Amino acid sequence: MQYLKCKVLGVILLILTACNGQVEKINGVSFVSSRESINKSHTLPVVQVNANYAAVMPFGFIRDLSTPEIRFNGERQWYGERKAGVEQYINELRKHSIKIMLKPQIWIGRGEFTGYIKMQSEANWKTLENSYSKFILEYAVLAQALKVDILCIGTELQQFIEHRPQYWEQLINEIKTVYSGKLTYAANWDEYKTTPFWDKLDFIGIDAYFPVSDMQTPTVAACLEGWKPHKPIIKSISEKHNKPILFTEFGYRSVDFAGKKPWVFSRSMTEVNLEAQVNTTKALFETFWKEDWFAGGFVWKWFHKHNEVGGENNNQFTPQNKPAEAVIKHYYNTIK
Template sequence: MTRAKLLIFLCFAIGLSSCTSQVEKINGVSFVAYGSPVDSTHTTPVVTQVNANYATVMPFGFIRDLANPEIHHNTERQWFGETRAGTKQYAEELRKLNIKIMIKPQIWIRRGEFTGFLNMESEADWLKLEEEYDEFILEYADLAEEIDAEIFCIGTELENFIDKRPEYWNSLIKKIRAIYKGKLTYASNWDEFKRTPFWSQLDFIGIDAYFPVSDEQTPSFEKCMEGWKRHVPVIQGLSESVQKPILFTEYGYRSVDYTGKEPWKYDRDMTEVNLQAQVNASKALYETFWDKDWFAGGFIWKWFINYEKAGGPENNQFTPQNKPVEETIKYYYSLKH
């Protein structure tokens, strides 16, 4: 065989190998914690309605206010699904349907204060917060290893905590790696991810993808596609620079007017139901990202366990359940990329 023919053969073989080893897209739902265990009646719609292959399960820790370092978690006062036992039971039931798992522990600050603004008033309080967060997150890293979860998320929208205490997070990642052997991500806010300093230490660049894409009352598919053009180069550029795939740890739109303007909002004064707006914005997101090789997939926000009672044509919140957008999700989650 000549040198030229050998090179052609090797290139073909490498190309064939990369195609056959292509990683399956993460077509996920954010499976919301509830006050009781789940069974097949709760998990089956995850597959039948949207063809999901992944689910996020979300235990919670609670903080009293933005300056308080104490994190209360895994207590009898919490809903079952927010505890270690509940997280494990949810994951085990989902696994019966071959749904892969991401464990994503989250912090809730009283009155719904934004976690990104968490800020201690003294060095002693910062050290106490670090101690408390260690206990909280390592509890669930241990659970992730116990149940062999495919992905573990080390935090959600904690920009100020990360900015003020970067060495702590470097140390925390090492502690998690010593416990959990699967893949790691962090759920950065859509306007935070460019500044997160530790992506090279994780397996996915996680983004809660509430990017503004359109100011229209009913954003058209075309306008949303246009709106993504200013964000994609930044997202793709970061992926390429740190050589890590992008994972939308949360994404989705409310079925409400102006859903593409500030998609993170859940203000009570936004009440006008707009099912088409949710469909158009969602379709544009899928068309923009789902066929990209640097994009790993994502988790729709959010999926309630009691399918029959969730969402519906009068609901103006994020859930896609019992709304036209379900068919959009199912279509894109059925594609092979």
């Protein structure tokens, strides 16, 4: 009788979970494209950090902010940045049950910010639109062929979207004719509130480089406090559109003042501060990962040769072989 009661209770709990729409958190890594193919030695560290998703990121290249032509799938690109490499990465990651977000991105010469892409003539806008459509639709077709779980239709393209909203509406409709999976867009942290097409997507994607502390070594408490102005606004956008929030990128450099301007990639910031990376990362998990309106996120960034990157003398974003890696492993294991 006791066994039957427990069994019935278990069934009831399963039904309640289904009714509440609870789903597994997206515990992801942003898997960096490289010159070469990957194998089990490169994918096992992803499994060992308890990740269940990887963002695979092919690239298109623009010469400068005023150039409308996007070059992609060229032989001069790294293997992982091209279509053939993307397919190989996805198939290899899937051998370990890692789900995929395909996230094609644009790189501008000299590392200019993609959010500033803005054409100076109607002719150039049309050229850019045609070029971008070819780029993203080629990967949408691939995403459908490989049954990719999520497709990210763009990353940090604020000016392009602001000035050409009708194009983006049409593009999303066109993507949906060739790809039937989940869609998101990776809005910059200061862009997501004005992105006009969230209702047409499945996730509200945010590259979550929000400023949370001005301290040289921010404490967890200070960062938790620093999230308080941002969190209600993020939640309100989720509620407004009835869509879950997905941090399409999140992470901090292991440097002094890591929480002040987390988006900054400056060579002048050289002082290694592992504690700053740990504390900012902990606060982000504590703020968001238990919320039912929050879908999860992708840590920025994860390199394939795990044993050769990161480490305690590294001041860049990767958490690999640093104390922050253990933090991510812990939260990815305990909050499902």
